[in-house]
Amino acid sequence: MKKVSFAEFGGPEVLQLLDAEEPHAGPGQIRIAVRAAGVNPVDWRIREGQILGAHPTVLPSGVGLDAAGVVDEVGEGVEGVAAGDHVFGEGSSTYAEFAVLSAWARMPEGLTFEEAAGYPSVVETALRVIHEVGVRPGQTLLVSGASGGVGSAVLQIARDRGITVIGTAGAANQDYLRGLSAHATTYGDGWVERVRELGQVDAALDLAGSGVLRELVELTGDPSKVISIADLGAPDFGVRFSGVAGSVPDALAEAAALIAGNKLHIPVEKSYTLADAAAAHIDSRAGHSRGRRVIVI
Template sequence: MRRMSFAEFGGPDVLYVEDVEEPHAGPGQIRVAVRAAGVNPADWRVREGQVLKAHPLQRLPAGTGQDAAGVVDEVGEGVEGVETGDRVFGRGSATYAEFAVLSAWTRMPEGLTFEEAAGYPSVVETALRILREVGVRPGQTLLVSGASGGVGSAVLQIARDRGITVIGTAGAANQEYLRDLGALAATYGEGWVERVRRLGRVDAALDLAGSGVIRELVELTGDPEKVISIADLGAPEFGVRFAGVTGDVPAALAEAAGLIARGKLHIPVEKAYPLAEAAAAQADSQAGHTRGRRVVVVRAD
């Protein structure tokens, strides 16, 4: 089968398509014929060798990617509630490939395309986890720095469904996008703290972009324990938690499917890339300024 791989750590140019043996589902796993794979910051961080402790690689060359949507074609021992032929999305390893093994999954809601579904797993798990950890409650106001990407898009919609007011910061081109998702919008740049203050009191804050705003987020909330970052490794210097540990992925996927089915969650695909252009997909992800999600299309639906 074809798989996007890398044989050394480095930039996007180390990625290449190779023919490898097909993986097989072990106990508690399923294998899918991949239709599309989600593009996440974790993908290029692993490729660069930044997170070896969190994502140990036994040997190179290795595959890349952790999110996928596709059709189940192999069910491992002990797995119940899913059959070959089911359309699912979930999380596993080496998902930029024609076949991938998933360790967590859920059925795709009706009307969802494979490209859309591939963009949900990691961002929704992250969004649900950090909303829980930051402790924001209905009736309160949450500030989201870097709100237009995949995680931000999910946070805004989930928070709105829970009765939480959201102030989102993003570039000028994404202000209307944030408003469409129900957020109060403010632009980055000089004076952004005052622009946020004019929109209302901030009870809690999330840093999704890692753009050096932790000090200001603490100032706005008045409490470092009410701020969480998923992007700034220096956050603990200000007493702010860095949320880098994955939680209950199966439960998050099930909740996501329910939100999607109820029309409460939709994350648009900004751009889809063929497998051969996965390097460009990761480079664009690393450059930031994403609206919604980027995905790699492995085979046509």
């Protein structure tokens, strides 16, 4: 099969499209013929060699955690899924023609493989950080970097839970945030005052790692009410860095229910081929996205 891999840490140029042996499903796992794989910031962080405790890397390494596809192998002890089923979920080395998943859910009706591949990690992350930051219905959550995949999920889940959201993003994405019921404002000079004009902030999420943690602590008045998924220097500000996955199967089941209930939709901003994985990483690292990027097999 074809698979994207890297043999050394470094920039996007270390990614190679190689011929590789097919993986096989072990106990509690399934294998899928991958139709699409999600592109996440954690993918290029791992490739760069950043220290992410939840994802120790042994070289050479495959790339990718999220995928959607067709089940073609079911491991020992797995029930409720069979060859031919359409699923989306999380596993390893998903930038490939075949991948093993350790957590999955059936794809909701009407969802394409390309769309489904964009949900697993971002919805798990969104659900986790909303819980960890402790924001409650009736309160206001500030989301820095609100237009990307995780931000898109946070805004819609918060809306469903009765939480008011103030979102920051680039000028081109202001209408997108408003379409997700957020109070929107831009980055740049004066952004803290613009946020204050929109309301009192009870909790805040840093999804972009753009050097705003000091201001987020100032706006909430309490570092324990700020969570970052993107700034490894968060502990320097007394802020929790949340980079460890929570209950992935539960998150996938909730994602499927929200999608089926028309309460969650994350658009695919751009698709790539396996051969264009390096370009996908360059674009992901640049940020300023609206929704998700995926690799289509």
